[in-house]
Amino acid sequence: MIHLPDPGLDPDAAKRLGEYQKHVDAAPSYAGRVGRAKEFFSRRNTRSNPTFRMVRQSLTRMCSGAQRCVYCEDSVGDEVEHIQPKDLYPCLVFV
Numbered sequence: 001m002i003h004l005p006d007p008g009l010d011p012d013a014a015k016r017l018g019e020y021q022k023h024v025d026a027a028p029s030y031a032g033r034v035g036r037a038k039e040f041f042s043r044r045n046t047r048s049n050p051t052f053r054m055v056r057q058s059l060t061r062m063c064s065g066a067q068r069c070v071y072c073e074d075s076v077g078d079e080v081e082h083i084q085p086k087d088l089y090p091c092l093v094f095v
Contacts, residue, residue, distance in 0.1 A: 005062065006062065007058055007061045007062060008058070009054065009055065009058050010054045010058075012051075012054075013050075013051045013054040013055060016051040017051060017055075017094040017095070018094070020040060020044060020051075020093075020094040021091075021093065021094035021095060023036065023040060024036045024037045024040060024090055024091075024093055024094065025091065027090075030090070033090035033091065034086065034087055034090045036090070037086040037090035037093040038086050038087075040093075041086060041093055041094075
């Protein structure tokens with residue numbers, strides 16, 4: 001596993017991600033949380049969303065040119081889905 005520094009995240013972006021996560025966590029069942037996680041993530045993970053732009057910028061700074069996943073060292077390091085899939089970890093989708 002590649003060790004990368006954590007440059008942190010803009011406080012406003014972190015706050016917004018927390019709000020997104022609360023929406024997912026409010027579903028009354030696990031299946032409901034999985035459904036909300038998938039639906040809400042796909043609606044929010046866009047180039048026009050400033051929060052996700054900041055997340056991508058932070059991931060790019062962490063990669064420092066390597067642009068490889070810190071977990072598998074194979075795929076491009078700007079997506080975390082294969083580490084903690086929304087189907088299994090809806091409680092962490094925006095964490």
